[in-house]
Amino acid sequence: MREILTMWRDTRMIMLVAVTAAVYAAVLIPFKGLTIIPGITSVRPANVFPVVFGLMFGPAAAWGAALGNLIGDIFGGTLGPGSAFGFVGNFFFGFVGYKLWGNLGGLSSGVRPDFREKAGRQLVEYAVVALVASAVTAAIIAWGLEVLGLFPFSVLGTVVTVNNLLAAAVLGPPLLYLVYPRVESMGLLYTDVMRDEDLPTVGHGRQQAIAYGITAVSVVWVVAGIAVSVGVQGVEFGAAPGGDVFRQGGSTVQIVLGAVAFTVLFVMSALSGERLSEMTAPATRTRAVEGGSD
Amino acid sequence: MSSSPSLYVDRATPLHRLTARSKLALLVGVFTVAYVFDHPLWVAVPLVGSFVALVLAGGWRNFRRLAYIVGALFVVGFVVWPSFTPAGGPVVVDLPVVRLTRRELLFALGRSERIAAFVVGGLVFVTTTSNEEIVAGLRSLGLPYAFCFALGTALRLFPTLLGATSTVRQAQAARGHEVGRGGPIERLRSYVPLLVPVLMSAVRDVQTQSMALEARGFDTRGERSFYDRRTFGGADWAVTLFGLALVVGGVGLSVLGYGNV
Structure with missing residues (x-):
């Protein structure tokens, strides 16, 4: 996870944080009017960006997604106490992709995410990445609003997972197909921009084990959180986020479950590696070093 | 725009x-x-x-x-x-x-x-x-300079992207592509061809802007100095106290039941 901090040493990574945040916010805000839960969430086609940018810009996309969501909250009129959890949740939305790609064993395509070769296997791998990224973001935000006593976990857990997954899964592959080779030729993939010593050095076995761990914790957290809401708190499954469930959060079981899950997730993230740097062709790296972007 | x-x-x-x-x-x-x-x-x-x-x-x-x-x-x-x-x-x-x-x-x-x-x-x-004031203000609150710079730059780029969208839209319209016509779905679909050019123009600028920054000695690790750094004067203290009073007064009145429906 050290790349999360070391990336701030590089000017281009800092600029990529700003670009990711600006693009994310610029597409989030016009759609704030298409409300799902007023003041909380809306239809968000922009949710494709954290996952796609995460695969290209790595840690810069994680920070950019977090900042972009915050800017979107301010200028979209949805700023509130939940925005802090939105910041953390969206950070993980951009963070998960580059951690998982290539580390999912049999589910991995073994090639970089440009959808030029092994397209079918890339689609499967991308779908898993999008699902895990959506689930972890939903879990963090739903847990946050539960902690704040606003909504039961199941309401936001389901809405945010589906909302994130739809945009990321449907729009992601064509966008990567169109954009990835261009960004690669500019030498702006994080694997090209960051120095090798700034990237995590973790063995393949541990990388894969932790990728599985992040996948399991993310999905189990969302499923268990929804189950606790429905089974223990008595919230109807698929309950619309209407007045009867508003301010019904604050379950101790949910708070403890989330605290444990988040701690485990954080520790695993800190120990994780990434495989994309091994998939980047040496020729691309050479171009980047020479500064031949155009 | x-x-x-x-x-x-x-x-x-x-x-x-x-x-x-x-x-x-x-x-x-x-x-x-x-x-x-x-x-x-x-x-x-x-x-x-x-x-x-x-x-x-x-x-x-x-x-x-x-x-x-x-x-x-x-x-x-x-x-x-x-x-x-x-x-x-x-x-x-x-x-x-x-x-x-x-x-x-x-x-x-x-x-x-x-x-x-x-x-x-x-x-x-x-x-x-201004962008520089935002960065300097956030820095003075103790946030890391690079983080402040990224946030300030994102705030500056955000309207720039809206401007770039307008330019690309006009360029596409000149080629016969109609944007923003028809029903809601049709309108949304008409924006898709704008996505990649706008996105790539933003990403392309990263290289030139980074080089321009580094040519001017941009370094996130050293201690920063700011041109035209303003002192926190009497008016600032008054406004800050007013902001604090709004927080305390607002929360207090709300707890007492005022302003609810």
């Missing part, structure tokens, strides 16, 4: 002369008041106050640029919010398609005003605070 893409308006109003820190404190106070009350009359205070401040600071042009977003958020919120609160009081709207009680109406109006107050309040801040 053909004019300057920046939202900052260079004027010499009292708001412009304040430091970014005191404006942030004021913004927190305004947002708190807008957040803690439900009744539209109470929420109207920060909304109207922010709007007047925006106009006086020369931000009318900025408001017009984002008016459609504010309008859409307000209208949609007003339509959707009634289903998020229990009915109460006499029925005030009784039509074949919609039936609203007084409580639902007031709640929806208050929530829509809150959203508008957030947007307008944020606009006041970026209208009166």
